[in-house]
């Protein structure tokens with residue numbers, strides 16, 4: 001029994017392999033996340049660094065102002081204490097603020113914002129005081145971590161003019177600032193999570209598009225299969241059709257048939273001919289759709305082709321007692337595929353006869369400037385504006401009382417339109433319902 005996990009993994013892998021765009025999307029998502037993490041890291045480092053510099057500068061400036069006061073009042077710590085409290089009140093970050101005095105080699109707290117400390121020895125390590133001897137004019141900063149908080153300790157020597165006699169010590173906590181920074185980082189991560197969710201949603205949506213792409217590919221394959229089948233089936237239909245028409249000819253040509261049999265044979269011939277026309281139309285559609293229709297261009301005598309078509313369709317027009325006229329203009333020759341051009345004229349004149357119950361069909365060839373026009377006019381059933389719009393669509397046929405009983409496939413005009421376009425021409429229609437139609441072919445000069 002197949003393992004469902006391996007099966008899903010296999011399915012997933014196949015999807016990814018068939019749709020390399022998934023890699024791209026995942027790659028973009030990873031780049032965005034990494035880019036975000038890198039930028040926020042750099043940003044936090046810059047902010048922390050700037051804040052440290054600022055704090056150092058602030059405390060040092062405060063020392064610059066306070067130390068001369070401490071030097072003057074080292075013997076009257078009461079004055080110092082009140083100034084120190086004022087300073088602390090204006091600097092929220094300051095937690096400890098002490099003035100220390102060297103009494104017999106020991107550092108004793110003589111003033112502090114925490115009154116309880118006064119008179120006690122300094123709790124700080126000796127080592128950090130070494131710096132103050134190197135340069136008594138300078139404040140020294142040491143950053144330590146107490147619990148989770150960054151604490152900034154700053155020292156400055158108090159001198160009597162020559163020797164170090166005491167110190168000013170401040171400790172500032174950066175916890176408030178760190179809390180603020182951490183809060184901002186948390187918000188940034190929430191935003192990142194939001195962005196990731198959006199990316200995920202897009203990915204899922206993208207996966208749907210991928211589904212559609214697969215579907216589209218499949219549709220194209222099926223369409224191709226349909227085209228191949230239509231083309232193969234039409235070719236295969238042709239052989240038996242040719243036999244049917246040939247044998248029907250032979251039988252009727254023998255002359256030994258009764259009137260009834262002759263009539264039946266005629267029906268077989270008509271049906272076989274109709275089937276042959278249908279097969280030819282379908283073959284043309286499949287050739288045009290697949291771009292397989294071949295054109296062999298040569299100088300074609302336009303009037304001659306029209307004349308030939310008129311001759312061949314005269315019997316059909318006569319049968320309906322329709323006039324079939326040709327008004328020749330000086331159009332000369334034009335580079336066309338003669339067979340395909342004849343096919344178009346036959347379709348237009350054939351339609352004109354088919355859809356004209358009485359009156360006449362007239363073909364006019366004319367040259368205007370460099371352009372050649374061929375106009376096929378009839379006094380037939382005509383077309384409404386809506387019908388004219390759909391006329392050149394595949395399989396479109398007008399269905400009303402007038403067209404009832406008239407056979408056709410709805411492919412002729414679509415095929416003619418496509419062929420004319422491929423021979424650089426154009427086709428248009430002008431018609432009035434109930435009065436007649438004009439189909440106009442135009443070839444540029």
Ligand code: ADP
Pocket residue numbers: 347351352355378380381382383391396397398399403407408409410411412413414437
């Ligand atoms: P069909 O085999 O049906 O004649 P066509 O593509 O040649 O196919 O024509 C499409 C439709 O256009 C016809 O079914 C008919 O309704 C309409 N049509 C074509 N020519 C004419 C015309 N001369 N007069 C009126 N209707 C026409």
